[in-house]
Amino acid sequence: MIDFELQPEVVNAKNMIHMLAEQAMRPISREYDEREHEKPWDFLNMMWNASQSSNPVTFGDGKAKKDAGPSFRNLQSAVTIEELSWGDAGLYLSIPNPGLGGAAVAAAGTPEQKQRFLARFRGGEPKWGAMAITEPGCGSDSAAITTTAVRDGDHWVINGTKIFVTSGLMAAEKSDGFVVVWATVDKSAGRAGIKAFVVERGTPGMTVTKVEHKMGIRASDTAAIVFEDCRIPADNLLGSAEVKKTTEGFKGVMATFDATRPAVAASAIGIGRAAVDFVREILEKEGVKIRYGISPKKLTTLERDFMDMEAHLQAARLLTWRASWMMDQGMHNNLEASMSKAKAGLAVTQVTQKAVELLGPLGYSRKYLLEKWLRDAKINDIFEGTQQINLMIIARRILGYSSKELN
Amino acid sequence: MVSFQPSEEQQLIRDTVAAFASEQVRPRAHEADEAGVIPSDVIQQGWELGLVQSAIPEAYGGSGDTRSAVTGALVAEELAWGDLSTALHLLAPRLVVYPVLEMGTPQQKERILKAYAGAKFCAGSAAVMEPRWDFDLAALSATARGQNGSYVLNGAKCYVPLGDEAAHLLIYAATDGREDYAGVSGFLVERDTPGLKIVEREKNMGLKGLSTHEIILENCRVPAANRLGGETGCDFAKLMNYSRVALASMAVGVARAAFEYARDYAKERKAFGVAIAQKQTIAFMLAEMALEIDATRLLTWEAAWKLDRGEDATREAYLAKNYASNMVLKVTDNAVQVLGGHGYIREHPVEMWARNGRGFAVFEGLAIV
Numbered sequence: 001m002i003d004f005e006l007q008p009e010v011v012n013a014k015n016m017i018h019m020l021a022e023q024a025m026r027p028i029s030r031e032y033d034e035r036e037h038e039k040p041w042d043f044l045n046m047m048w049n050a051s052q053s054s055n056p057v058t059f060g061d062g063k064a065k066k067d068a069g070p071s072f073r074n075l076q077s078a079v080t081i082e083e084l085s086w087g088d089a090g091l092y093l094s095i096p097n098p099g100l101g102g103a104a105v106a107a108a109g110t111p112e113q114k115q116r117f118l119a120r121f122r123g124g125e126p127k128w129g130a131m132a133i134t135e136p137g138c139g140s141d142s143a144a145i146t147t148t149a150v151r152d153g154d155h156w157v158i159n160g161t162k163i164f165v166t167s168g169l170m171a172a173e174k175s176d177g178f179v180v181v182w183a184t185v186d187k188s189a190g191r192a193g194i195k196a197f198v199v200e201r202g203t204p205g206m207t208v209t210k211v212e213h214k215m216g217i218r219a220s221d222t223a224a225i226v227f228e229d230c231r232i233p234a235d236n237l238l239g240s241a242e243v244k245k246t247t248e249g250f251k252g253v254m255a256t257f258d259a260t261r262p263a264v265a266a267s268a269i270g271i272g273r274a275a276v277d278f279v280r281e282i283l284e285k286e287g288v289k290i291r292y293g294i295s296p297k298k299l300t301t302l303e304r305d306f307m308d309m310e311a312h313l314q315a316a317r318l319l320t321w322r323a324s325w326m327m328d329q330g331m332h333n334n335l336e337a338s339m340s341k342a343k344a345g346l347a348v349t350q351v352t353q354k355a356v357e358l359l360g361p362l363g364y365s366r367k368y369l370l371e372k373w374l375r376d377a378k379i380n381d382i383f384e385g386t387q388q389i390n391l392m393i394i395a396r397r398i399l400g401y402s403s404k405e406l407n
Numbered sequence: 408m409v410s411f412q413p414s415e416e417q418q419l420i421r422d423t424v425a426a427f428a429s430e431q432v433r434p435r436a437h438e439a440d441e442a443g444v445i446p447s448d449v450i451q452q453g454w455e456l457g458l459v460q461s462a463i464p465e466a467y468g469g470s471g472d473t474r475s476a477v478t479g480a481l482v483a484e485e486l487a488w489g490d491l492s493t494a495l496h497l498l499a500p501r502l503v504v505y506p507v508l509e510m511g512t513p514q515q516k517e518r519i520l521k522a523y524a525g526a527k528f529c530a531g532s533a534a535v536m537e538p539r540w541d542f543d544l545a546a547l548s549a550t551a552r553g554q555n556g557s558y559v560l561n562g563a564k565c566y567v568p569l570g571d572e573a574a575h576l577l578i579y580a581a582t583d584g585r586e587d588y589a590g591v592s593g594f595l596v597e598r599d600t601p602g603l604k605i606v607e608r609e610k611n612m613g614l615k616g617l618s619t620h621e622i623i624l625e626n627c628r629v630p631a632a633n634r635l636g637g638e639t640g641c642d643f644a645k646l647m648n649y650s651r652v653a654l655a656s657m658a659v660g661v662a663r664a665a666f667e668y669a670r671d672y673a674k675e676r677k678a679f680g681v682a683i684a685q686k687q688t689i690a691f692m693l694a695e696m697a698l699e700i701d702a703t704r705l706l707t708w709e710a711a712w713k714l715d716r717g718e719d720a721t722r723e724a725y726l727a728k729n730y731a732s733n734m735v736l737k738v739t740d741n742a743v744q745v746l747g748g749h750g751y752i753r754e755h756p757v758e759m760w761a762r763n764g765r766g767f768a769v770f771e772g773l774a775i776v
Contacts, residue, residue, distance in 0.1 A: 001414040002477050004709050010409075075409055292725045293588065293644065295543035296732075296768070311706065311726040318705035319698075322411045339698045388691075395690035398697045399674060406685050 004318075010076045017080045021087025026369075029088040032219040033372050037211055039170075040091065040219065047095045048126035074259070074324040078266040082317075085270025086277075089376040090219030092267060097121065099167055100260060101129030101180035104196055107256045108238040117178055117198055130171035132162035132181045132225055139164075140389045142182065142254075143191045147227065149183040149237075156197055156237060158183055158205070158230040164383070168223025169208050177201050179225065180238070189243045196238040205230030216375030260384050261337040262323040265344035268380035269320060272313045272348035275355040275373045279306060282359060305358060309351045316344035335397040342390035345381035352377040411705075413481060421481045427456060428489030433664075436490035439616035440759050445496050453497040454528040458482060459504055467516065468524030474505070476649060476711035479776025480656040484704070487660030491763040492616030494657060498774050499568040502533035503577045505775050506593060506646055512637040515595060522574050532573035533593070534564035534622050535650075535772025544647055544771050547591055549624060551580040551634075558582075558594060558634060560602070560627040568773060570605050570620030573598070577635065578622070579643065579772075591643035593635035602627030613762035646775065648710070648720050651728035653774035655707040658731035658767045659700060665742035665760040666696045672755075673745050689745060696738045703727070703734045711776060732768040739764035 006014065024043055032040050084092040098105070098121055105117045120127055138144040147160025158181060162168075171177035179199045186193035199206050210224040234241075283290070283306070290303050299307070319340040326333035352374040356363035363370050381387050396406050413421060431449055439445045463469020486494035500523050507519045523529050537548055549562025560580050567576070575595055582592040596603055606621040635641040670693050673684035683689045710723035739761040743750035750757045 001410060002412065002417070002708055002712060003408055003410045004712050005408065007408050072409070291545075292722045293647075294545040295541065296729055297541065298543060307726060307729065311730045314709075314726070315702035315706055315730065318709060319702055321409060322701075322705065325409055325411055336701075339701060342694075343698055343702060391691045391694040392687075394694035394698060395684075395687075398670060398693060399684050399690065401685070401690075406687075406690055 007072055010072060010079050013076055014079050014083055017083040021083050025087030025091050029369055036218040044096055044126055071328045074327040075321060078262055078320050078324040081263055081266040082270040085267040086274045089267055089271050090217040093166060093217055093220035096126035096128050098129040100131035101178055103256050103260055104131055104180045104238060108196060120176060127175045128167045128170035128177040130165050130167045130179045132165045132179050134164040136161055136163055140386055145182055145184055145194055147183040149185050149197055154234050155231045156234060158227040161226050163224045165223045165225055167221060168225050169211050169221040172201060172206055172208050172225055186243045193243050197232060198236040199232050203230055203232060215378060217379050257385060258334050258337045261341035262320050264380055264384045265320040265340040268344040268348040269317050271373050271377045272351040275352045275370060276309050276313060278370055279355050279358055305354055309354055312347040313351055316347045319343050335394060338390040338393040341385060342387050345387050348377045349381045417478050417481055420478060421485060424482050424485040428485050432489030432493050437756060439492055443615055445493050445616050449493060450528050459500045460524050462508060463520050463524050467520035476652055476714040476776040477708060480652055480707055480711040483653045483656035484660040487657035488664045491657060491661055492614050495568055495617050495773055500529060500531035501775050503531035503575045506577060506635055506641060510636045510641040519575055529574055530569040530572040531575050532567055532569045533577040534567045535579050536566040538563050538565040538621060545588060546586045547581045549580040551582045551592055553583060556631050558629050558631060560624040560629060562624050564622040567620045567622050569618055570622060588644035592640045594629045595633040596629055600627055613766050644721060648714060648724040649775045650772045651724040652707055652711045653776045654767060654770055655728045655731035658735035659704045661760050661764050662700050662735045662738040665739045665757055666700055668757055669742035669745040692741050696741055699734045703731045706730055735764040735767050
């Protein structure tokens with residue numbers, strides 16, 4: 001039955017996380033935006049400790065297990081990620097957890113690998129996982145990866161340069177984490193030759209060469225990592241080493257995106273909601289009423305803009321819930337995941353732009369967080385697949401085209 | 408518990424209506440648009456689906472099924488996907504049946520409902536809109552003045568579906584000078600009431616298959632017993648929320664029709680050696696259309712769901728309807744654009760959908776869930 005009421009468990013989680021966002025994130029939000037590259041250790045330690053006693057808040061960690069009964073893990077992730085990002089998207093992204101690297105291990109790893117790489121997130125000091133796909137010469141075109149992995153006895157030897165690795169510094173050097181690196185084992189095989197490898201923190205040959213200065217989400221480190229004859233055990237390869245004629249392996253890794261895209265959409269929505277809430281608060285304080293129900297022709301520009309912000313945000317949220325719900329149901333959600341991401345990335349970019357415009361000097365001033373939310377929002381239109389890449393995926397799906405037929 | 412899956416019963420109804428829309432309605436839509444009339448056999452077959460009768464209690468000859476706005480949204484989308492004029496014609500009786508069902512006095516139910524539980528299509532209608540550029544649901548200009556146990560109605564109404572054949576007309580007017588939602592009452596008016604003038608059929612840009620009429624009220628005296636809900640009156644705001652959900656769903660149906668047609672055309676039509684759908688300009692247009700159609704449907708479902716829970720859904724229904732009005736405009740226009748010159752030719756249905764789609768920003772109260 002069509003129903004939009006969140007499960008009581010999800011509501012509880014949402015309320016709890018909201019309180020956390022309000023009390024632990026908002027107060028330090030501006031500080032760690034300005035002090036780029038410094039870590040809010042009190043907050044990170046607190047989040048790490050909290051994750052020890054409950055289910056860690058992670059990116060969607062895969063499809064529902066068969067016969068596991070109804071699940072709402074991914075929906076709950078979407079809801080809680082929205083709350084955390086309402087608090088601060090940069091801080092949310094910097095929370096110690098398996099991250100995208102963990103999502104790849106969870107999606108493509110063997111039970112032994114899952115144990116070896118993921119068990120560390122229980123106990124000890126805070127840890128991070130990261131995923132390295134993008135290279136200086138290829139972003140959206142993941143299949144054009146030039147980083148190589150060559151088999152040498154019981155090892156793989158990795159060479160290449162990766163950029164834009166979220167939490168890359170923390171995962172590669174500053175904690176007992178790991179980086180999942182995409183590399184080709186056979187350039188001539190194209191996509192089929194691309195495999196994912198887990199590189200443990202501090203492996204010789206892996207060096208963080210740069211931490212980027214960004215427009216927004218400044219509390220989160222975005223690293224460039226160079227691999228120079230970086231030697232890793234053979235069994236750090238996720239999935240099969242065999243280069244098949246088909247692109248199954250590549251698709252397997254791409255499937256991670258079906259889980260992570262709704263998560264990015266949810267984060268975008270959290271930022272957009274922060275902006276809408278702020279505008280609403282100011283309008284209420286000034287006694288400006290938003291009149292639902294009158295002829296749209298009679299609305300003021302401000303009312304019309306505000307309602308547009310609300311409607312686009314809610315549309316994005318419902319698309320995101322749907323994509324997450326489908327994953328919980330074990331349904332294939334490739335199309336819907338891209339829809340949620342394409343909509344949320346664009347909607348929230350526009351919502352925050354409009355919010356700054358509506359509040360004029362208050363919007364543009366660093367005295368308030370709104371201008372920061374605008375800067376934070378934009379990344380959601382870019383990472384985990386740009387808006388355009390997601391439109392491409394949607395187009396292929398609705399047209400029944402392969403990547404060869406539509407590119 | 409969040410779910411995006413219709414219940415089994417809803418899915419059955421949806422499938423039935425979808426099959427009717429694709430097998431009976433769509434093939435005759437062009438003909439109806441050109442001729443200005445919906446084929447009577449289509450209307451009769453549509454009637455036999457029981458879409459109006461189902462919610463009427465058994466005591467009045469109906470099936471006594473639970474009425475649901477979500478189900479109504481599903482039905483409205485499918486029918487409008489077939490053809491908007493046909494959908495509005497078929498569902499017009501709901502405009503009088505549903506308000507009476509939910510807010511009518513026992514006498515009103517007794518008097519009205521039976522007529523719509525029969526084997527033959529029975530036209531019913533409501534008059535909501537007014538022929539003014541600044542028409543506003545929140546400020547109706549038609550008035551009803553209480554006077555010695557009756558009401559005297561004055562003003563003009565327009566876009567009254569089946570106005571010339573409706574067995575019952577439910578006319579909305581501002582009571583006693585109060586023009587906000589709470590001040591509006593509905594009046595069940597007999598067609599031969601003195602002072603009620605049904606003007607000749609309107610000629611519109613779209614909805615050409617649907618017969619709509621302007622109505623003039625000149626000191627039209629209606630017994631107080633005909634006021635919807637009697638002394639307590641009706642909840643006009645709620646009725647208009649039902650209407651917004653219905654119209655938003657229909658906008659989704661029209662948009663989906665246009666999207667699917669453009670999608671299929673783009674895969675067939677070759678240019679520069681490939682199907683035009685293989686060009687990003689076209690492919691991205693289609694992707695955005697698909698995405699926005701889904702987004703609008705979800706907004707509409709949410710508003711409908713809220714109504715079914717008995718909660719105030721003014722904000723949700725209003726936002727969904729406005730969102731849908733913009734969306735359908737853009738999607739149907741894009742569909743014409745994808746077909747290029749061919750889209751402008753009436754042999755293809757996309758220009759009709761663009762004409763029909765334009766109306767949603769204007770329409771209020773033409774359908775109800």
